[in-house]
Amino acid sequence: MPRERIEIPYEVEWLQVLDEDGNLDEERMPDVEDDELLAWHRAMLLARRFDERLLQLQRQGRIGTFAPVKGQEAAQVGAVAAIGEEDWVVPSFRETAAAVWRGVPLEGLILYNAGYNEGAAVPEGRRDLPIAIPVATQLPAAVGVAYGAKYRGSDEVVMTFFGDGATSEGDFHESMNFAKVFECPTVFVCQNNQWAISIPREDQTKSKTLAQKALAHGFPGIQVDGNDPLAVHVAAKEATERARAGEGPTMIECVTYRLSLHTTADDPSKYRDEAEVEEWQKKDPLPRFQRFLEERDLLSGEGVESLEEELAAEIESAWESARETMDELDDPLVMFDHVYEERPPYLEEQREELARFGGAVGREGEESE
Amino acid sequence: MSERTMVEALRLALEQEMEADDSVLVLGEDVGVDGGVFRVTEGLLDAYGEARVMDTPLAESVIVGAALGMAIRGLKPVAEIQFSGFTYLAFHQLESHAARIRWRSRGRFTAPMVVRTPYGAGVRALEHHSESREAYWAHTPGLKTVIPSGPRSARALLVAAIRDPDPVVFYEPKAIYRAFREEVPDEEETLPIGQAAVAREGAEITLVTWGAMLKRTLDAAEVLADEDGVAAEVIDVRTVSPLDAETIAVSARKTGRVAVVHEAPRSFGPGAEVVARLVEKVFWWLEAPVKRITAPDVITPYFAREQAYLPAVERIVAGAREVLETEA
Numbered sequence: 001m002p003r004e005r006i007e008i009p010y011e012v013e014w015l016q017v018l019d020e021d022g023n024l025d026e027e028r029m030p031d032v033e034d035d036e037l038l039a040w041h042r043a044m045l046l047a048r049r050f051d052e053r054l055l056q057l058q059r060q061g062r063i064g065t066f067a068p069v070k071g072q073e074a075a076q077v078g079a080v081a082a083i084g085e086e087d088w089v090v091p092s093f094r095e096t097a098a099a100v101w102r103g104v105p106l107e108g109l110i111l112y113n114a115g116y117n118e119g120a121a122v123p124e125g126r127r128d129l130p131i132a133i134p135v136a137t138q139l140p141a142a143v144g145v146a147y148g149a150k151y152r153g154s155d156e157v158v159m160t161f162f163g164d165g166a167t168s169e170g171d172f173h174e175s176m177n178f179a180k181v182f183e184c185p186t187v188f189v190c191q192n193n194q195w196a197i198s199i200p201r202e203d204q205t206k207s208k209t210l211a212q213k214a215l216a217h218g219f220p221g222i223q224v225d226g227n228d229p230l231a232v233h234v235a236a237k238e239a240t241e242r243a244r245a246g247e248g249p250t251m252i253e254c255v256t257y258r259l260s261l262h263t264t265a266d267d268p269s270k271y272r273d274e275a276e277v278e279e280w281q282k283k284d285p286l287p288r289f290q291r292f293l294e295e296r297d298l299l300s301g302e303g304v305e306s307l308e309e310e311l312a313a314e315i316e317s318a319w320e321s322a323r324e325t326m327d328e329l330d331d332p333l334v335m336f337d338h339v340y341e342e343r344p345p346y347l348e349e350q351r352e353e354l355a356r357f358g359g360a361v362g363r364e365g366e367e368s369e
Numbered sequence: 370m371s372e373r374t375m376v377e378a379l380r381l382a383l384e385q386e387m388e389a390d391d392s393v394l395v396l397g398e399d400v401g402v403d404g405g406v407f408r409v410t411e412g413l414l415d416a417y418g419e420a421r422v423m424d425t426p427l428a429e430s431v432i433v434g435a436a437l438g439m440a441i442r443g444l445k446p447v448a449e450i451q452f453s454g455f456t457y458l459a460f461h462q463l464e465s466h467a468a469r470i471r472w473r474s475r476g477r478f479t480a481p482m483v484v485r486t487p488y489g490a491g492v493r494a495l496e497h498h499s500e501s502r503e504a505y506w507a508h509t510p511g512l513k514t515v516i517p518s519g520p521r522s523a524r525a526l527l528v529a530a531i532r533d534p535d536p537v538v539f540y541e542p543k544a545i546y547r548a549f550r551e552e553v554p555d556e557e558e559t560l561p562i563g564q565a566a567v568a569r570e571g572a573e574i575t576l577v578t579w580g581a582m583l584k585r586t587l588d589a590a591e592v593l594a595d596e597d598g599v600a601a602e603v604i605d606v607r608t609v610s611p612l613d614a615e616t617i618a619v620s621a622r623k624t625g626r627v628a629v630v631h632e633a634p635r636s637f638g639p640g641a642e643v644v645a646r647l648v649e650k651v652f653w654w655l656e657a658p659v660k661r662i663t664a665p666d667v668i669t670p671y672f673a674r675e676q677a678y679l680p681a682v683e684r685i686v687a688g689a690r691e692v693l694e695t696e697a
Contacts, residue, residue, distance in 0.1 A: 121475035130473045137461050140431040144438020174431035338472040341534040344611035
């Protein structure tokens, strides 16, 4: 009787193109125009500065709880840069850098974080789903959108984001499985940022990699240096091409790090050592990519400086216009909008009941400017 | 016009909608080759192919969640969850996403999707196969919960649910899947969602019910007419949410006496909402306290005792008499 090794299709690879010191593996350098590389850098830096500003606003009590993206800019921008406007992004809740790349207005992101539903409005024509908070629950819809796109014979690809913690959820496995069974054109981008609030990666799962979970579902998974936008991009491009060619899903595990907080309500000092954070600071995607661009003569110290000024102005202008919009959004009755296409009679009654108080009730607890 | 069981009527609705609109597709466990465990989707795979009749992996959350994604992409998916006792695995997808995508995206993305699922006791099934938990879905803003009571309403309401712009949980009373036949027109027929119907007219008491309990309630009304000479009005709610309280209130104003009949457990059940609406709207017309004739607040017993658990015709008659005999 035989007892022998069963060959599983695919192996898990590790990919890095640009190392921690900014050294490039020329052979693996993806075919990306210089302007494009600069656009990535701009989006990454904008996301970083915007994140810092949001944190400041949160600490001043001007906006609510949010999930900082700091440290994960390369994993997000490198990935979304591989898809086009006709493609879909299905985010979780920490995809600020991806959103910035996709052109989601900063003002909307501020409004969202300031507690206004209007901030989550998705502009017509844009194929970005709104933020989804419960971990991994965005994935079933992502594969459904992908199936719909395939059913219609379109070329669209769905790129969906989630974290290391999500890989323990049932929705993750159900969606991965469904995606392969029906060959849905989906790119699963896992941002393994090492921490799911207080649970470290090694206690989340004893799998050696997260990428290998794709193999169990019958499709390739690759592990990449998530702080190297070039490596992420190479993997995302390949995954997108496979999806468009009808070869179904791919999973990309971006090994990165949450340099900041889980959310602004979190205190990481309770569960992780500062020394670990310092180690990962050295692998920060931004200085690394900046050095690479400088070495290619695409960027100079002066260039960065003027870019910083430009981005600061863009962020301030978004904040100013968000503030103005907030002043205009004093009607809480919008909560009754968009519950159903047509408002049922009892909901109309409830709306009128609240309307009698003129929207003034419930404002006492709010801080004044 | 031909006589059909509810299973055949539901199939007719699916066939005609799939024939008319290629954005309608069906997905679920065993819905293709097997035609569904209750055979509702029988023949659809041969007629429309596997891209539109999807035998999915055994995973309820992604069945409902993928349906949501398809709806966002412009399709009109009809997901089948084999038994309502397994819908809870997809609770998150309905409560957190399908019900909210329109609201969350400020109308940019919508979920014109249907989740069909058989519910209710009376078919001597295993545990988890006999519950009646429409209140879970009715409690979720953004969802609609529809329950037909016979073949004709099943067909017309399913067509309406498929065409509805919002997500519909379509509860199918499996106890009457094949219990009786009704005339169901071959030509297109729909019924408005959110509208109850008067199933039997009467002026002395209003009996409010839905789903498999309609037949029993109509039988009870017959007993009341024969034995007591009482004309009971029977309301078939059809849409548990958004509830058509107006039709119920109009009847209650006329009769002044009301009982609600449902097979869901009593406490915090859908009957409580009916009673609350009546208290709010027609309190001064009521001549007696409103009675709830329901299943007790226990786990649905194994089938040897399920008929004792369900409101029987005798219990409905007795409950109605109690309401009728109360002096103001």
